[in-house]
Amino acid sequence: EMVAGPPATEPGRLITDPSSGRTYFKGRLLGKGGFARCYEATDTETGNAYAVKVISQSRITKPHQREKILNEIELHRGLQHRHIVRFSHHFEDADNIYIFLELCSRKSLAHIWKARHTLLEPEVRYYLRQILSGLKYLHQRGILHRDLKLGNFFITENMELKMGDFGLATRLEPPEHRKKTICGTPNYVAPEVLQRQGHGPEA
Known part of the structure; x- marks a missing residue:
């Protein structure tokens, strides 16, 4: 009998960028909101640490919801200031949208x-x-x-x-x-x- 692997929202899973092939190890849960969960993530090649916002594709059922997420990405990626969380990069796969941000390890x-x-x-x-x-x-x-x-x-x-x-x-x-x-x-x-x-x- 085949056993399915853990869903993408469980810690300890590798996240792979479909276009670049880069992989990230998904660590502890940092927080969760209405649509998203936020995890610590580490680039397996460079060791760089991020906070990754994981938004399940199954939660995005209406066009305006996707538009809202894309608007957030577009707006945040253009911001560069010492007191604003730094936007790094984003990608998506069949299951989730992943937004990689500066890791703030002492929470909020x-x-x-x-x-x-x-x-x-x-x-x-x-x-x-x-x-x-x-x-x-x-x-x-x-x-x-x-x-x-x-x-x-x-x-x-x-x-x-x-x-x-x-x-x-x-x-x-x-x-x-x-x-x-x-x-x-x-x-x-x-x-x-x-x-x-x-x-x-x-x-």
Whole structure:
């Protein structure tokens, strides 16, 4: 009797780029969201470590869902800033879409908050400066993140903050075309977003 191998979302499986043949060892689960799971991944040839976002093809049932993922990739790959998670590369196979990102091994501010339930004032100042630096860069390029929360502020091995998860991000339009979509994470959403007044960077 044949036994099927583990599904692609289980740790310990090799991921192969169909076009280049490069292989990556998929390690521990870093986190999971609505559509995706994020794992540590290591290039088997170079030893370079990444965070890989794995999106199951079976979850992408409608054209607009694929468009949303491609929009996230297109927007994120063009960003280069010290306090924004670095986009490396992406590919897909029959089962999944794989997005390779800078590895932030200390997880996120949400994990720090959950463990300690407090941040000291110097820490808050330290992280806020980095958040504002990243936001200024985005807004100068007409990009709205639209899901700023502790869980999307990732922390590197040397305790540097990197803003990530551009799944809800969009490019800013002129005021008459201001975004009226309600999106974001409950409890973090600005009033003008909930009231559909149209919103810009301030939200």
